[in-house]
Amino acid sequence: MSSRRKFERKLGEKRYRRLFVIATEGTKTEPEYFSMFNNDNLIVKVQCLKGDGKSDPLHVLKRMKLYLKSSGLKISDEAWLVVDKDQWTDEQLKTLHHWSQEKENHGMALSNPLFEYWLLLHFEKGGGIASARTCIERLRQHLPDYDKGINRGKIKKEMIVEAVARAKEKDSPSCPDWPRDPGTTVYRLVEKILNT
DSSP states (O other): OOOOOOOOOOOSSOOOEEEOOOOEEEESHHHHHHTTOOSSSSEEEEESSSSSOSSHHHHHHHHHHHHHHHHHTTOOEEEEOOOOEETTOHHHHHHHHHHHHHSEEEEEEESOHHHHHHHTTTTTOOOOOSHHHHHHHHHHSTTTOOSSSGGGOOOOOHHHHHHHHHHHHTTTTTSSSSSSSEEEEEEHHHHHTTOO
């Protein structure tokens, strides 16, 4: 009998990596940020605009629906819409929120005024933000070279945990849909990713 070990894998023993599909408005910052979370336990796949030039919330939702129609989701996977409040109307955002409530593995994360507010919370509490411009100016105090791209070496896991805590503190009591004042619900998505 050979002393070589037979290398066999039993059916059904391959570890499954949980999938988070995220549709975003942004083409650079959000995909760079969320790609940091890819690891042996999960895959974060970001669907952003690819040359269509349309970044309004309804097009973000349309891209998600197209992805789900062609690829689908397993029951343990999740699909999230990540958008900014910007100038979008409540009616546009209600459509996304309604979609996020249709299934347990759907979600919506909104930053008011924009995604950079979520990034700012990695460095500070984010008080006194009155506009998108002031938000970016404050973020540049921490990331002087910031220009819609993230130097991933500047964001550590403990900073992400702090951002989640700061966002939760601002979102108390928890808003049922999205923050009307400067704030973000991106922490809800990030918390799920971190707990995978």
